[in-house]
Amino acid sequence: MKFFLIAGAVNALISVGMGAFGAHGLEGKVTDHYIAIWETAARYQMYHALGLILIGILQSQALLGAVSQLNWAGWLMLAGIVIFSGSLYVLALTQIGILGAITPIGGVAFIAGWIMVIIAAVKHVG
Numbered sequence: 001m002k003f004f005l006i007a008g009a010v011n012a013l014i015s016v017g018m019g020a021f022g023a024h025g026l027e028g029k030v031t032d033h034y035i036a037i038w039e040t041a042a043r044y045q046m047y048h049a050l051g052l053i054l055i056g057i058l059q060s061q062a063l064l065g066a067v068s069q070l071n072w073a074g075w076l077m078l079a080g081i082v083i084f085s086g087s088l089y090v091l092a093l094t095q096i097g098i099l100g101a102i103t104p105i106g107g108v109a110f111i112a113g114w115i116m117v118i119i120a121a122v123k124h125v126g
Contacts (some may be wrong), residue, residue, distance in 0.1 A: 004059065004074040008052030009017040011081055018089065026092070031106035034092040040090035047111060048077045055117070069120035080106045 022038035030038075055074045058064045084106025091099040 002056065004052045004078075005056030007074070008049045008054075008056060009047035011045055011052060011078075014051055015085075016078055017019070017043050018042045018045065018085075027121060030092060030095070036119045037088050038092040041085040041092070045081050045085040046109070048081050048113075051077050051113065051117075054082075058117075058120070064120060064124050067120045068122050069123065073113045073116035073120065076109045076116060080109035080113060082111060 019039065022035060022042060026035055026038060052074055055070050055077070059066060059070050064070060082089035086105055087099050087102040087106065091097070091103075
């Protein structure tokens with residue numbers, strides 16, 4: 001699906017920008033602890049941006065096509081980026097500790113997304 005290719009590319013772009021901002025824009029403004037949190041958010045955003053691109057490629061007709069498990073995987077990864085990385089970005093900027101309680105929900109979405117990719121492969125690959 002073209003949507004996941006575009007969403008993956010946009011998130012990869014944002015991840016690079018966020019990583020650069022964390023390395024240069026936050027230096028001296030927040031502690032090393034919060035810079036490390038920011039870096040984790042950017043890294044996981046990039047991992048899952050690449051996952052979205054993979055899903056978009058797998059959804060092409062030449063490969064798996066419109067498999068519902070891949071659609072679920074894409075939406076779960078996108079939700080994971082917003083919840084996991086988004087909560088960590090906000091946590092690093094605001095230092096409001098309770099935001100860390102939201103982060104695992106995004107992690108569960110990431111895990112569920114990869115499980116859906118596995119299910120799609122088991123069900124639809126030779």
